Amino acid sequence: MQGRVLDPAFYLEGSVVDQARQLLGMVLVTAFHGGRTSAVITETEAYAGVADRASHAHGGRRTRRTEPMYAEGGTAYVYLCYGMHHLFNVVTNRRDTPEAVLVRALEPIEGVGVMRVRRNLPNGTRHLTSGPGKLTKALGISRSFNGKSLLDDEIWIENSGMKLAKNSIEVGPRIGIDYAGEDALLPWRFSIRGNRWVSK
DNA sequence: ATGTCGATTTGCT
């Protein structure tokens, strides 16, 4: 299944909610000295910039940590969550418009052996990449990837060309953002219906 | 199958 690198224009046009939905079915690839790994994006969430109370950039908050969210669409935003998990986001929109898509789950394609080693799960298991903290570990995404361009050759996204039917996309509220008040109810979480590789 | 809890660091108050 040979995909094409996603057109840079994808990251710049349209709303982040649409982009989160469209990223389902696309393939996230990492390639560096530790090996090459790739996996289908099966679950995403949209974080819609300064107006979204769940977003790290809410109200224009701009710190060392959130700085990559303000970069041009097509940049990686990787941050440490709960002091131990790296979470990977795809930054979208123009510079200084801080929107991002959190990638919450993947279905492995290439490099399953490497993923097992990185995750320290020697035996067959379905939990390799079914969560936002797990998938970064499996693909070797640490904070050194923070701010990297997705148009470069260490981490990028390929468009498989597969078009998902509307009824094969499951929609719901985002996870773990109870602090966001009413915005916690927004239907901005997307996953491939029936796919086993989604978070719990 | 479901529930509780500890880990561990960053960024705010």
Added chain:
DNA sequence: GCAAATCGACATA
């Protein structure tokens, strides 16, 4: 200090 875009270990049923 405290809560956080989480995970895995362990307990109980």
